[in-house]
Amino acid sequence: MKLELVTLAGVKVDQEVYEVMLPTAAGPISVFTDHEPLVSVAVPGAIAVRHAKSDADSKLEYFAVSGGVIEITGKRVRVLVDEADHGDDIVEAESKAALAKAIELRKNAKNAIEIEQASQLIDRHQVRLNVAGLRRKQRR
Numbered sequence: 001m002k003l004e005l006v007t008l009a010g011v012k013v014d015q016e017v018y019e020v021m022l023p024t025a026a027g028p029i030s031v032f033t034d035h036e037p038l039v040s041v042a043v044p045g046a047i048a049v050r051h052a053k054s055d056a057d058s059k060l061e062y063f064a065v066s067g068g069v070i071e072i073t074g075k076r077v078r079v080l081v082d083e084a085d086h087g088d089d090i091v092e093a094e095s096k097a098a099l100a101k102a103i104e105l106r107k108n109a110k111n112a113i114e115i116e117q118a119s120q121l122i123d124r125h126q127v128r129l130n131v132a133g134l135r136r137k138q139r140r
Contacts, residue, residue, distance in 0.1 A: 001033040003049060004078040005063060012063070012084050019050040020077050022070055031077050038072040042079060044123040046131045058138050062087035064131040066124045087135040090128050099125035 023045025068081030
């Protein structure tokens with residue numbers, strides 16, 4: 001099946017894959033060829049991609065996403081998100097620092113809008129750290 005991961009900056013992934021694991025509002029789902037058609041909300045989390053049936057979990061490719069829309073047909077998975085960070089591109093130390101700063105922003109927020117903005121940053125950087133942790137485990 002074809003995976004299309006599209007961000008505001010353009011197409012991040014456009015290739016044939018065996019399996020895609022997606023974070024949805026109803027919980028994580030795995031998608032294979034001939035999956036029932038579905039449109040769903042993507043929540044902040046990790047998208048995991050298995051390129052071939054024989055690939056071990058250690059060969060999964062990860063993307064951190066902060067939410068978006070998922071469209072599944074029998075032969076295609078299209079994920080539309082604001083941004084998607086490839087696991088190899090995430091610098092764990094930078095994400096930890098950004099998470100700490102976002103937590104501080106939320107703690108010092110003066111109104112509901114600032115709290116919401118800080119909470120979105122916290123979610124984003126927590127997902128990035130989770131994906132960085134998954135990549136670190138794979139390298140061992």
